[in-house]
Amino acid sequence: MIKVGIVGAGGYAGVNLINILLRHPQVEIKWLMSEEAHKGKDICELYPHLTNIFSMKCQTLDDLDKMVGQIDLVFLALPHGIALNYVPAIIAAGKKVVDLGADYRFDNEEVFKKWYNIEHKDKKAFKMAVFGSPELFKADIKKAQLIGNPGCYPTASILGIAPLAKAGLIDLSGVMVDAKSGVSGAGRGVNLKTHYCERNDGIMAYAVTNHRHMGEIEYQVTRISGDQGTRITFVPHLVPMTRGILTTIYAKFAGTGDLAFLRKTYRDFYKDAPFVRIFDEQPCTKNVVNTNYCDISVDLNTNSNTVIVTSAIDNLIKGAAGQAVQNMNLICGFPEDEGLKNIGVYP
Amino acid sequence: MIKVGIVGAGGYAGVNLINILLRHPQVEIKWLMSEEAHKGKDICELYPHLTNIFSMKCQTLDDLDKMVGQIDLVFLALPHGIALNYVPAIIAAGKKVVDLGADYRFDNEEVFKKWYNIEHKDKKAFKMAVFGSPELFKADIKKAQLIGNPGCYPTASILGIAPLAKAGLIDLSGVMVDAKSGVSGAGRGVNLKTHYCERNDGIMAYAVTNHRHMGEIEYQVTRISGDQGTRITFVPHLVPMTRGILTTIYAKFAGTGDLAFLRKTYRDFYKDAPFVRIFDEQPCTKNVVNTNYCDISVDLNTNSNTVIVTSAIDNLIKGAAGQAVQNMNLICGFPEDEGLKNIGVYP
Amino acid sequence: MIKVGIVGAGGYAGVNLINILLRHPQVEIKWLMSEEAHKGKDICELYPHLTNIFSMKCQTLDDLDKMVGQIDLVFLALPHGIALNYVPAIIAAGKKVVDLGADYRFDNEEVFKKWYNIEHKDKKAFKMAVFGSPELFKADIKKAQLIGNPGCYPTASILGIAPLAKAGLIDLSGVMVDAKSGVSGAGRGVNLKTHYCERNDGIMAYAVTNHRHMGEIEYQVTRISGDQGTRITFVPHLVPMTRGILTTIYAKFAGTGDLAFLRKTYRDFYKDAPFVRIFDEQPCTKNVVNTNYCDISVDLNTNSNTVIVTSAIDNLIKGAAGQAVQNMNLICGFPEDEGLKNIGVYP
């Protein structure tokens, strides 16, 4: 049994952390922190669906110093550039950290600075952080004190590409990731982009050449492939749905073999991964809603010699809160799927 | 003033033809035909939004022989493989035809057979048909008696690729078209795929290696580029929205120049096209709903040297009924945009 | 040919006014005004769907004094309590006004103050204003200089109740109006209530006992019925859709006769109303999208002796911009349906 704190509890990732942790038999939520406007409010005021289930008042990061002693592990769900101001003290206090933001996803300062335009002050913690993709780096995660939880788009993208990248089966100099996200990926903040009437019944691409997650994907796929020539073209889209990310990945097939071989490659690669499911049919994001699954299909267009992978996750679960708990389970020695056995909601 | 008949009036493309033609000052709708189950029903029973605006009973193709004499031009909105049984007689009667189906989009029998698995019986009309993409083949269309109106996906895809293909600015051996369609593209027929609960709030790919529109796109882009090595990888997706297609197109940049050059290339290419709009921002399908516009953006990822094009249409207008009327205007000598000046519905 | 100005052009009602007026053969849009943040921006920056169709920079109300002379009529689409500061000067300048806000919908100061908590400073214009429901007060509208355009909910509600109220066929002391609105009724402003993820795939009631439109409905139905005991219970709901209002109205049947009689009553009442359609089937809001129609059905539950009326409008057209143009047509002597002949968008 461990005690945890959640920073950023008022956001969509935060409340999904609460949902999951309330089902987790080995975790007690000790405190919640959120933005100034939520100070003193009960989480049920922000999220009435929790009424009669869980009640706790929100505090703010101002209280972190005096409250860090009460917990064993803290989840940080903050915009980039903020966590790095608080993590050193938490680490120094001997506590574990799962950071859902971007501040600890890179172990290369220059790459981080290139994409986030921030000089990373926390050089020590920065170096000790482990990229929390359990399907790829489980051994490192188990020994870590600080996890940089992958971004939502990178989670779906990297899991889709990894078996090909690892096995050298594609031309890594030209990998296209066409990603489609539900609107919850933009958070609970209000702006014209998340206005119902602007999103409903329409689809559009955005940030087509410079989305920060492109850097994260390219950096990690390069680690996996070992090929410095790895080039990811990443285009995100906003889809009129609440949850879910679907990525469709294209790359020239550089191997030999047929579709059956490719499918076997994926099944073998993920044979020990409890949260990856390989399908012959292309997955629908609806099948993973409220679960920690990443559903993947691989196909081969023989006319153009192109491998096509589609991967589907719930951006708030496998793409955020669920994967964070999966990482917590690993660093705390709990079963990897504890608290994450939820069955999907269908339809 | 011409008289027209509409075959397939009960479908979504058919009713949008009616909507447009009722606004067209030079057209009288003389008769409607639909499936057997609609025989004798007024179109307002099928589509109550037309009440008090337009009333006409549906007939069936059985009546074609005796009714073809009443009209100057017929629109055919039928599943593939049916129109080709009726077109020869209409042509022989000296009438004009705009076929919204697939039967007359290829002038190569083998290619048609490869994708549709049908031996084309109507070899004469097949050869005289013109592919009805006015932005690309206007001169031919003006002289045509029989138009093969482009498919919805091909319309958005081909208009997106054409400026690059024509100018030799991309590596044509690896063009990826990631296409996202609203559900109306699947027609008004009922099946699990179009069930509200199966489509709402989720996205999926389908037919990832063998969608028939891939053949149409590759065939036409090959015509435009003149490069027999043209290879299109086409993956369609079903998006939870009613109308709209967005394509995101990826290809290696094979030219020199920068983004400004690419944008100028597009603006120049479409400078005389009243229904193509080039944007710096990526278009949203919402901006073209109920219009004949194709909105296009072009971008350049310099890291991976990849050109990224997004194009947005209303699949039922520019992707079907609107383009069909545009073709009718051209073959009848009317102004190209007659009946098509509708302003989009926003939000 | 008249010249008009639009204040509040950047909102959803404003841009729909533009859409309609661009189709109107007798109107020239002379200027647009919007909020401070839009100053100097072209309307196409705010609404890209207008690109290549209409271009005009936005000004602000600060410019009204010097620009009022350029126009014959001004449309005001502003939050309540603002128009009344500007209308006296416009009226004094001899210009016509169609106010889409609430400031001129009541001719009783106390009732206005009760619902809006504002002391109406503009007593003269207040008294000369005509409630712009053309189906009910056409003669007055034709002579008016200043129109208080009905609210969106009141439009659907009053048109649904009027035939019964006028004929004394229901118990007016207990009329229930259960109203369902698309999210565009809340405007383009951003807040948690209009956030996509909070509205998508869910429905809720709000302001169940004190929505201001309840006052407007009760006031107008009282005028129509002449019965001071008229009591309207009004409950609005937010529905996951962009456009449309459906009201379901319940009242005890106080007359004699059957369903056929009720239907005839409605058809007779609206026999000269070009924008009201009476159906035996219950209308769907989809059938009126982008039109000025109000579709109505009336039914009789003989077990409980209750009349049930459903009425459907597009909240942005018949509930705002369309009805405003209908009023403009009447006060300017144009055909009532000029610019409003748009056919609905289906599906």
Added chain:
Amino acid sequence: MIKVGIVGAGGYAGVNLINILLRHPQVEIKWLMSEEAHKGKDICELYPHLTNIFSMKCQTLDDLDKMVGQIDLVFLALPHGIALNYVPAIIAAGKKVVDLGADYRFDNEEVFKKWYNIEHKDKKAFKMAVFGSPELFKADIKKAQLIGNPGCYPTASILGIAPLAKAGLIDLSGVMVDAKSGVSGAGRGVNLKTHYCERNDGIMAYAVTNHRHMGEIEYQVTRISGDQGTRITFVPHLVPMTRGILTTIYAKFAGTGDLAFLRKTYRDFYKDAPFVRIFDEQPCTKNVVNTNYCDISVDLNTNSNTVIVTSAIDNLIKGAAGQAVQNMNLICGFPEDEGLKNIGVYP
């Protein structure tokens, strides 16, 4: 530990039963039956979200005779008029039954026949059945062998009305229930009414004077109130969302007291009901998705002296599968909320 069978497993209620029962520590699913077309198919083929979680082939009702001996309790999720052919044999075999259909919701043959137009052949079981609304009839349910599980609309409606009906606080001769349902209430069957493009972005009423659930509501509210003059006016609507029912209930206040009194009445009435939550704010259906909760608010319009109640459920959980398991728990002596502690999915 008990063994159960599910008839109608291929439908939306059926698959939600599976989801819930897989979380239930005291239940083993022994077999599944579905329609002929599903015979021999694994449930994962019908519902891929269950992949790697649960695998079982579907059988049909033809196999019931030989399989009824394997189970202790059977859930029937069938269209009305079918269960009554099979229940007598199951009862005779000493098994428990929770029937999610309408065949055992009435203990009055005439009322059943009036609404369903079926002569009930199974008179014995018909009489022994208990209406499975645990908040109202828990004592009876605990002793029952056969449960008629309430309909989805009746569940939300009756729970909303019951406190008022029981306490005589409203004029029961005029209760209006305006109900709004997600499309999953219409089942997984395909027809134009459930076509995505016909439902998306629009709302409509249907069956406004004769929906069968009106009979069920009136019958049960009459039981609760003891007032034979009880008259329910029920109007259902189809809302563009997948799950959820919201009812808005209107009745003349016939008591004394204020809003605080009414709220206290509700809180007292449901003080022992683990799945009813009383709110001051009006509930949104999103807050109960995938839970067994019924969220209720009560309000008082003092101008019209009308009580307004809104109640929200997940139609597939509290309105079907969840309530069925709640009933199973009661008749089997398990904790009432076993398997039903799921936290809602938000957003």
